[in-house]
Amino acid sequence: MKALIQRVSSARVDVDGDCTGAIGPGILLLLGVEKCDDEAAADKLLAKVLGYRIFADADGKMNLNLQQAEGGLLVVSQFTLVADTRKGLRPSFSSGASPELGERLYDYFVERARSLHHEVATGRFGANMQVSLTNDGPVTFMLES
Numbered sequence: 102m103k104a105l106i107q108r109v110s111s112a113r114v115d116v117d118g119d120c121t122g123a124i125g126p127g128i129l130l131l132l133g134v135e136k137c138d139d140e141a142a143a144d145k146l147l148a149k150v151l152g153y154r155i156f157a158d159a160d161g162k163m164n165l166n167l168q169q170a171e172g173g174l175l176v177v178s179q180f181t182l183v184a185d186t187r188k189g190l191r192p193s194f195s196s197g198a199s200p201e202l203g204e205r206l207y208d209y210f211v212e213r214a215r216s217l218h219h220e221v222a223t224g225r226f227g228a229n230m231q232v233s234l235t236n237d238g239p240v241t242f243m244l245e246s
Contacts, residue, residue, distance in 0.1 A: 102132070102133070102134055102135060102138045102142045102143060102146045102206070102210075102245065102246040103132070103133040103135070103182045103183060103243065103244070103245050103246075104130050104131065104132050104133075104146055104149075104150055104182075104243070104244045104245075105130070105131040105133075105179070105182060105241065105242075105243050105244075106128050106129070106130050106131075106150060106153065106155070106241070106242050106243075106244060107128065107129045107131075107234060107236050107239070107240065107241045108127075108128060108155050108156065108236070108237045108238055108239075108240035108241075109124070109126065109127060109128065109129045109175075109234045109235055109236055109237055110125070110126055110235040110236075110237045111123070111124065111125050111126070111234070111235050112124055112127075112129040112175045112232070112233065112234035112235070113175075113232075113233050113234075114175065114177055114222075114223075114224040114225075114230050114231070114232050114233075115230065115231045115233075116224070116225045116228045116229070116230055116231075117228075121222075121223065121224055121225050121230075122175050122176075122177075122222030122223045122224060123175070123222055124172070124173025124174065124175045124220065124222050125172075125173055126170070126172050126173070126237070127167060127170075127172030127173035127174055127175065127220070128150065128155075128167055128172060128173075128174050128175070129175045129177070129232070129234050130150060130174060130175065130176045130177065131177050131178075131179040131182060132176055132177065132178055132179060132182070132207060132210060133178075133179055133180060133181070133182025133183040133197075134178075134180075134183070134197070134198040134202065134203040134206045134207060135183050135196045135197060135198055136196060136197065136198045136199065136202065137196075138198060138202070138206055138246070139206070140206070140209055142206075142246040143206050143209050143210045143213065143246070144213065145246040146210070146244060146245070146246035147210060147213055147214055147217070149244050149246070150167070150174070150214075150244060151166060151167055151168055151214075151217060151218060152166050152168075153166055153167070153242070153244065154166050155167075155240050155242070156169070156170035156172065163240075167218070168218060171219070172220075173220040173221075173222065174214060174218055174220065174221045174222070175221075175222045175223070175224075176207075176210065176211050176214060176221065176222070176223050176224070177223070177224035177230060177232055178203065178204075178207045178224060178226045178227070180194070180197055180203065181194075183196055183197045183198075184197075200227065203226070204226045204227065207226050208226070211223055
C-alpha cells in the first residue's frame, strides 16, 4: 500500500462538478492499493500517516503530526501510484489490486481513519476526480506500508 501525502493549506475533490470532500490545513493523501495488501498493511500505513511529523511547531521545525496540528485528512484513491515505471514508456499495473480489493481496502482505510481522527474527507473510489490543492511548502512524501 502506498500513500503520497502532501501538506496542504487547503484541498478539495470534485466528481461531476460536485464537491465530495474538502479540508482546510492538513494532509491530502493519494492512496494506491497493491494486490498483496491487506488490512494489516492499511493499519500500518494509517498509523504512519497520522503520526508522521510534517507540521511546524512553535519554533518552525517540522515536529508535529496531523493530530497534534489538528489538521484535516483528505483521502483520494489513486490507482496509478502502484504503477511500475522502471521499463519502457508505458506504465505497468500488474502489481495493482483488483477493483474489488482496492475498494474494500480503501473503504477500510477511510473507516479506520474516521475512527482515529476528527476530520476525514474523501473522494469517490473509481471515479474521475478533479483534485485541487494548495501545497504548503511544498511538503510531499511517499509512504509505504
